[in-house]
Amino acid sequence: MTTPAIDVRGLRKSYGAHVVLDGVDLNVPPGTVFALLGPNGAGKTTIVHILSTLIRADAGRALVAGFDVRREADSVRAEIGLTGQFSAVDGLLTGEENLLLMARLRHLGAKRSKTRVAELLEQFDLVEAARTPLATYSGGMRRRLDLAMTLVARPAVIFLDEPTTGLDPRSRRTMWDIVRGLVAQGTTVLLTTQQLEEADQLADHIAVLDGGRIVANGTPDELKRLVPGGHLRLRFADAVALDSATQLLDGSQRDDTGLVLSVPSDGGVGALRTVLDRLDRAGLEVADLSIHTPNLDDVFFALTGKAQRAGRVDTKGTAS
Known part of the structure; x- marks a missing residue:
């Protein structure tokens, strides 16, 4: 049996009396795109921050690339890349300098850093802009550079937290193509997004999060069949x-x-x-x-905003 790229059991997180995650389970096979959908405040970014070792869960177990995020945090960090909601590029450096800085932080060495930076500039269509100030970059170029920086050390698992927010349709589709290419090479992607079309286009599997709980879980087609109206x-x-x-x-x-x-x-x-x-x-x-047939918009509106209900829905439409 293939070891999951991400394996989460009973994840819980609270801030005071506010429960953010209430017993979340996730299983993400390697080499796939797993999307987390949910309204603002549902707990999507909190899951990403726990799995990327930025914060600790109050309870539960989480393994990433086979390593425990609490006990083996350094090993987890060596296997992952994270692109947050906002570009983490340095505006005072050029695109090439940003990539070289990340390569040094990843201890790639001078020769290997130069080679890897050249590969990423080519892959992300940034060669012509490589030595120009970031002030000249469009939003789409900044996001591509941000993702390229995430890939400097060739991570096995990538967390993309709303990666196309604010991008125009052309730039968004360019990012989609990049993600598909990464997965084709065996990379695992955990994606959070507010763009339902994005999840439909990219995800092999989707979990819908509401009020800190998974309220539906399945492939895009399985989730659509949960909603009447076809x-x-x-x-x-x-x-x-x-x-x-x-x-x-x-x-x-x-x-x-x-x-x-x-x-x-x-x-x-x-x-x-x-x-x-x-x-x-x-x-x-x-x-x-x-x-x-119902689309993911219908699924989203039917299954979210009801965090007070006691049951959950699985891909067979049964409550538990």
């Missing part, structure tokens, strides 16, 4: 066909103005085939068909 949208050529289809398909809702029928569905191939077969046997033709 349906097939069928448009017919005339009112006669719409009437016949309405009688044929139980539970459907009709829109007479648009000659449209909405049929509850999970969006799967089997459900679609069943509906089309019934229409075909009745001799009814569909002028237009589209499939509508």
